[in-house]
Amino acid sequence: MKRNSLRLLAGLIMALGIGAAHAKECKGVSFPDQAQVEGATLKLNGLGLRQATMFKVNVYVAALYVAQTSTDGAAILKANAPMQIVLQFVRDVGRADLVKGWDEGFENNARSELPALKERIESFKGMMADMKTGEQLRFTHKPGAGTQVDVKGTAKGTIAGDDFARALFSIWLGPNPPNADLKAGLLGGSCG
Secondary structure, eight states, X not given: OHHHHHHHHHHHHHHHHHHHHHOEEETTEEEOSEEEETTEEEEEEEEEEEEETTTTEEEEEEEEEESSOOSOHHHHHHHOOOEEEEEEESSOBOHHHHHHHHHHHHHHHOGGGHHHHHHHHHHHHHTOXXXXXXXXXXXXXXXXXXXXXXXXXXXXXXXXXXXXXXXXXXXXXXXXXXXXHHHHHHTTSOOO
């Protein structure tokens, strides 16, 4: 009986150790190596650190989950497959600063699409709130169904259109991300 208990305990320790080994961490923020989206398993593609201002202030750690991992941002955007990005804030950020960041991100990476996306971008920005350290924004693209927006763990709504999803995810994966190290990390490089 004692021997079986020891085996069970050893097995439990190994199982927990294996699970912990699959989580990835950046700046003290851990993310699992997989995410479930309506029955589909998405794999962690990478983690990136968003830094702002010339003083490189840490803002959030982002985790990108995709159906097929890749080091090519354009290929991920072109695939039109389920994907998810999770932003975990490592400092407080006001709603006004978030909205300013979205405006800059869309302008820098999806300028030619802005006229067609204007109303949906405004709806998206309307879902934002002040974010505190440790809180998350989660954007989940489901091809044909839209992009679900979760703020602080609460579903705020879904923005229609695969074109919106491409424009949104291009903020991080497009030619002009908020900072180059953020994009590199999301594409499998080191995190900040």
